[in-house]
Amino acid sequence: MITALIIVGSLLILLMTGLPVAFALIGLSALLLWILLGPTALFMVVSSTFKQSRTEVFIAIPLFVLMASVLQFSGIATTLYNTMRMWTGKLQGGLAIATTIISAVLAALSGIGATATVTMGLIALPEMIQKKYNKNIVVGCITAGGALGPLIPPSNLLIIIGGYATLSVGKLFMGGIIPGLLCTLVYCIYIWLRCKAHPEDGPPLPEEELASTADKIKAIPGVILPILLIFLVLGGIYGGVFTPTEAAGFGAIGAIIIAAINRRLSMPNLYQGLKLSFKVTGMIMWLVIGGGCYSTLVTCTGTAHLVSDFLANIPFGVTGVIMVMLAITLVLGMFIDPVAITMICVPVFHPVVNALGVNDLWFMLLFAMATCIGYITPPFGLNIFYMKGVVPEDIHLADIYRGVLPFCLLQIGVLILCLFCPWLMTWLPGLIG
Numbered sequence: 001m002i003t004a005l006i007i008v009g010s011l012l013i014l015l016m017t018g019l020p021v022a023f024a025l026i027g028l029s030a031l032l033l034w035i036l037l038g039p040t041a042l043f044m045v046v047s048s049t050f051k052q053s054r055t056e057v058f059i060a061i062p063l064f065v066l067m068a069s070v071l072q073f074s075g076i077a078t079t080l081y082n083t084m085r086m087w088t089g090k091l092q093g094g095l096a097i098a099t100t101i102i103s104a105v106l107a108a109l110s111g112i113g114a115t116a117t118v119t120m121g122l123i124a125l126p127e128m129i130q131k132k133y134n135k136n137i138v139v140g141c142i143t144a145g146g147a148l149g150p151l152i153p154p155s156n157l158l159i160i161i162g163g164y165a166t167l168s169v170g171k172l173f174m175g176g177i178i179p180g181l182l183c184t185l186v187y188c189i190y191i192w193l194r195c196k197a198h199p200e201d202g203p204p205l206p207e208e209e210l211a212s213t214a215d216k217i218k219a220i221p222g223v224i225l226p227i228l229l230i231f232l233v234l235g236g237i238y239g240g241v242f243t244p245t246e247a248a249g250f251g252a253i254g255a256i257i258i259a260a261i262n263r264r265l266s267m268p269n270l271y272q273g274l275k276l277s278f279k280v281t282g283m284i285m286w287l288v289i290g291g292g293c294y295s296t297l298v299t300c301t302g303t304a305h306l307v308s309d310f311l312a313n314i315p316f317g318v319t320g321v322i323m324v325m326l327a328i329t330l331v332l333g334m335f336i337d338p339v340a341i342t343m344i345c346v347p348v349f350h351p352v353v354n355a356l357g358v359n360d361l362w363f364m365l366l367f368a369m370a371t372c373i374g375y376i377t378p379p380f381g382l383n384i385f386y387m388k389g390v391v392p393e394d395i396h397l398a399d400i401y402r403g404v405l406p407f408c409l410l411q412i413g414v415l416i417l418c419l420f421c422p423w424l425m426t427w428l429p430g431l432i433g
Helices: 002-016 021-037 041-051 056-073 076-088 092-112 113-130 135-146 156-165 169-197 212-221 221-238 244-261 266-299 303-312 317-331 338-356 359-376 382-388 399-420 423-432
Strands: none
Touching: 002 021, 002 266, 002 303, 021 041, 021 266, 021 338, 041 266, 056 092, 056 156, 056 244, 056 266, 076 092, 076 113, 076 212, 076 221, 092 113, 092 135, 092 169, 092 221, 113 135, 113 317, 113 382, 135 169, 135 359, 135 382, 135 399, 156 169, 156 266, 156 338, 156 359, 169 221, 169 244, 169 359, 169 399, 169 423, 212 221, 221 244, 266 317, 266 338, 303 317, 303 338, 317 338, 317 359, 317 399, 338 359, 359 382, 359 423, 382 399, 399 423
């Protein structure tokens, strides 16, 4: 018990000091393995590093990131937003609804939480502020929409979870579709109802700015290609045409073709796309390696078994145990990066799920949704600070907190719905066979 407290407590202390998560995981693992098991245990750190680096499914991460970055620099975000703006301009809160939908699409294209939040913060936020939208709705819809990236496939977080929990990434992708779409729909309904009740919070576009039916139809081809690319990638995985790694390569090539069709495949854009891919992939892989080392530490010292036994014996029944694990994930999400939460929790939670006889695919999808909520949970949700980096000076951190809180509660509501209606997450994966 004392060893377990030292392992968990020392990690939390290191994270609170602001030390990068990957270095905290690797450094702590090496130090405690050396102290507790002797110098020869350091070979396990090296072995874990090579094992994580060579996991085949992780090859998909840089390819999906490349797909997203090429699309980002090819002007897709602006095209998508302008098209949705035409179609939703008449609605109360139409610009916020358009922003939410496009944030979800961009999040799906990128697979990470930051891309859509920063991009739509630069594109959509100035116009909504100019049109006198309530600033809480403005920052809330952009921050929350971008946080759907790790849930809506293709998702880097689901790839990492699949690699650690030895689950089919294709089935995880399929399982994330309905919850992701459900969250997007709930966000849009909330914005529309709020702006219906308080028209000043989200006025429709002026009559002179509304697009004609001909213009709306003309704008559709610009959004078909990126959405078609997503369907081809997911459809190829679903139909067994290619593996997630092969699908990622197909997606990257497709993104380059789309950029060429849009006449945005210049050397500077390609360079920026590759540069961003290297940067994001490097960050993710350091976390993956750190998580592997920490997993080795908690396994070899018996900490994982001890915590798993404690959780499995909580006298609340199976649903109660699952709720406790999800609550732990939500609390950690207030302070720690979602990828780091995955590295820390999956080695502990997965044996509990197996011991309880719970469908581990379903639980890991619930876990993924809970970690996504961490992106927008005050006080330290990552997307909140991405949003703060692009808003004008007159919008303060407290405004972002107030704006994002209703969306956070809505996503927790969808999480609870998926907890008590498992088929929402298991139906599509079950069709794969």
